[in-house]
Amino acid sequence: MSKCKICNQSIEPFMTFGKMPIANGFLREEDFKNEYYFEMEVGVCSCCHMFQLINQPEREMMFNENYAFFSGTSKHMASHFKEFASHVKNNYLPGENPFVVEIGSNDGIMLKNFADQGIKHLGIEPSANVAEVARENGINTITEFFDKSCAEKIINKTGKADAFIAANVMCHIPYMDSILEGIDVLLNEHGIVMFEDPYLGDVIKNTTYDQIYDEHVFLFSGLSVRNLFQRYNFELIDIEPQETHGGSMRYTLARSGKRKVSQKVHELLEQEKILGLDKAETYNTFRKNCEKYRDDLIATVRAIREKDHKIVGYAATSKSTTILNYCGFTSNDIAYICDTTPIKQGKFSPGVHIPVKANEEFKTNYPLYALLFGYNHKKEIMAKEQDYMKQGGKWIIYVPEVKVI
Ligand code: SAH
Ligand code: TMP
Ligand code: ZN
Numbered sequence: 001m002s003k004c005k006i007c008n009q010s011i012e013p014f015m016t017f018g019k020m021p022i023a024n025g026f027l028r029e030e031d032f033k034n035e036y037y038f039e040m041e042v043g044v045c046s047c048c049h050m051f052q053l054i055n056q057p058e059r060e061m062m063f064n065e066n067y068a069f070f071s072g073t074s075k076h077m078a079s080h081f082k083e084f085a086s087h088v089k090n091n092y093l094p095g096e097n098p099f100v101v102e103i104g105s106n107d108g109i110m111l112k113n114f115a116d117q118g119i120k121h122l123g124i125e126p127s128a129n130v131a132e133v134a135r136e137n138g139i140n141t142i143t144e145f146f147d148k149s150c151a152e153k154i155i156n157k158t159g160k161a162d163a164f165i166a167a168n169v170m171c172h173i174p175y176m177d178s179i180l181e182g183i184d185v186l187l188n189e190h191g192i193v194m195f196e197d198p199y200l201g202d203v204i205k206n207t208t209y210d211q212i213y214d215e216h217v218f219l220f221s222g223l224s225v226r227n228l229f230q231r232y233n234f235e236l237i238d239i240e241p242q243e244t245h246g247g248s249m250r251y252t253l254a255r256s257g258k259r260k261v262s263q264k265v266h267e268l269l270e271q272e273k274i275l276g277l278d279k280a281e282t283y284n285t286f287r288k289n290c291e292k293y294r295d296d297l298i299a300t301v302r303a304i305r306e307k308d309h310k311i312v313g314y315a316a317t318s319k320s321t322t323i324l325n326y327c328g329f330t331s332n333d334i335a336y337i338c339d340t341t342p343i344k345q346g347k348f349s350p351g352v353h354i355p356v357k358a359n360e361e362f363k364t365n366y367p368l369y370a371l372l373f374g375y376n377h378k379k380e381i382m383a384k385e386q387d388y389m390k391q392g393g394k395w396i397i398y399v400p401e402v403k404v405i
Contacts, residue, residue, distance in 0.1 A: 004052070006045065006231075007231075009045055011046075014042065014043055014044065014280070015042055017041075018039070018040065018326065019037040019325075020040040020214065020321070020351065021321065021325065021350035021351035022036060022061055022321075023214050023321035024068045025068075026348065026350060027348055029353075035350070036061060039054075040053065040213075041053070041054040042054065049221065049227060049278050051200050051219040051221070051224065052218050062214060063145075064126075064127060065128040066129065068343050069106070069130075069318060069341075070133070070341060070343075071106040071130075072109050073340055073341055075380060076377060081113065081167065084250070085111075087194075088194060092192045094190070098162040099163075100114050100119060100162065101124065102121070102164075103123075103146040103169055103170075104168065105125045105141060107133040112139060115140075120158075121140055123142070124145075125141050125142070127143075128143050146182060148179075160186060161186050161188065162187075162191050162192070163191060163192055164183050164186060164187055164192070165194050170197055171197040171216050172215045174218075180231070180232040180234075183232070184233075190254070190258055190259075191254075193253040193254070194250065194253075196251070197219075198216065198245050198247065199247050199249035200221040201221060201249070201275055202247025207289040207292075209290040212322055213318055213319065221277050222236065222265065222269050222272055223272050225251050235254060235255070235257070236251060236253055236265050238251075238264060238265065240264075246376040246399060296402035297323070298328075300402050301327075301329065301334075304369055304396075309369055310369070311333065311367060311396065312335055312338060312369070312370050313336070313337035313349075313370070314338060314362070314381065314395075315337070315340075315373045315374025316338075316341070317374050319373065321351065324349060324352045325352055328352070329352055330353075330354070331352075334354050336356065337354055337356050337357070337373070339357075340359055366387075366388050367393070368393065370388070370393060372397050375398075
C-alpha cells in the first residue's frame, strides 16, 4: 500500500498510464538501450485531497546539467512572467530594499524583471545548464535544490525574504515538508508565497491528461493547497486562474491571520466542491475520459496514415511524452517532431523514439497534417505558421477534444 506524500494516509491508484520514460529525457540512439522507465500510476488522497503520482523517478534523473526545458523559448511566457513580477512588486514588496527568492528560476525568465529594476533577488535552480544562462544574464542564481537547509543558508547569508515565488516547480517536488519548513525559515513575518502550477480543475474539466508526467508529482487544487499550507500555519489568501500551460492557477499565501483572505478563495473552494474534486467518482470518470481521448486520437491518426498522408508533431513539449507513450505512437505514425530548442534537435523523443528536428525542416517541406503538441502556445504558433495554413496545412488538436482543423 502506498502513502500520501503530504499526509501519509494510505492511497490507492485510480489509474495507470503504463510504463513511461522521463518526459524531458530526449536521447540519442546509442542511449535507447539504457532508457529508464517507471510505472506511471496516479491517485488522490481521500484525506488531504492531493492528486499525485504514486511513484516518481529520483530528482537527479529529471533535473540535471542536461535539462532540456529552457523557459525563454516562449515569448508569451516572457510577457506572462513580466506581469507576475509586477503583481508581486506592486502588491507585496513593502518598504526599502525588499528581497525576492524564486525556486525553479530556470534561465531567469521571471527574475530578470526584478534584476532589471535593481531589486534584491536570488534564484535557486538545480539544473546547471539553465542556471548558467541566468547567471550569464546577470541574474543571481545558485545551483541547488531548494529545501530547509538551503533556506537556512540563504538567511544566514542574505537575511529573510519578503516574497517566495515559484512557477511550474512546486508541483515537481515530492518532499513538501522540507519545502514548507524552508519557506517558514526564509520568510519574514509579513512575507508572502506566490506560485502557479497547472490546475487540477482544468485537467479534470478538459481531460488534459498530458499534464500528468514524471515531473508533475502533484496536480494542485485550491483545496489541496489550502490543506497543505495549513499544516505550517500559512493561509491561502488569494487565487488567480491563468491561461498558461493549458490552464493554471496562481496561489498566494501568507502566515495565518496576517493578511485579508480574498472572496475569490471561498468561491474557488465552492466551485471545486461542485466539480467534485473531493470525490472518488470524479476520478473514475476522468479515467474513462482519458481512455476515450486516447482512443479518439489513435483513430484520427491511424485514419490519416491509412491514406498515406504524412503527420509531423509540432513542438516536443514535456506533455507530448505522455500522449505519445500512452497512445503508443511511433515514427510510423508521426514522421518527426519539430521544435525550436537546440538541445532537443537531432535527438529522439523519450520512450517512442520519434526524431526531433529543427523548425526549418517543417518550413521547407510542409506536411499535410501537424499534430499540435504545443497547444499551450497555440496563439504564438498560429501567428508564425500562417504560411503553413495558407497552403492547406491542417492541425490535429486534442484539447479540448480531438479534432482536425
Ligand atoms: N519557472 C520556470 C521553469 C519551470 S521548469 C517556468 O515556469 O518556465 C521547473 C524548474 O524547476 C527546472 O528548471 C528544475 O531544474 C527546477 N527544480 C526542480 N526541483 C527544484 C527544487 N527542489 N528547487 C528549486 N528548483 C527546482
Ligand atoms: P512546454 O509546453 O513544456 O512549455 O514546452 C514548450 C516546447 O515547445 C519547447 O520545447 C519549445 C517548443 N516550441 C516550439 O517548438 N515552437 C514554438 O513556437 C513554441 C512557442 C514552443
Ligand atoms: Zn494526503
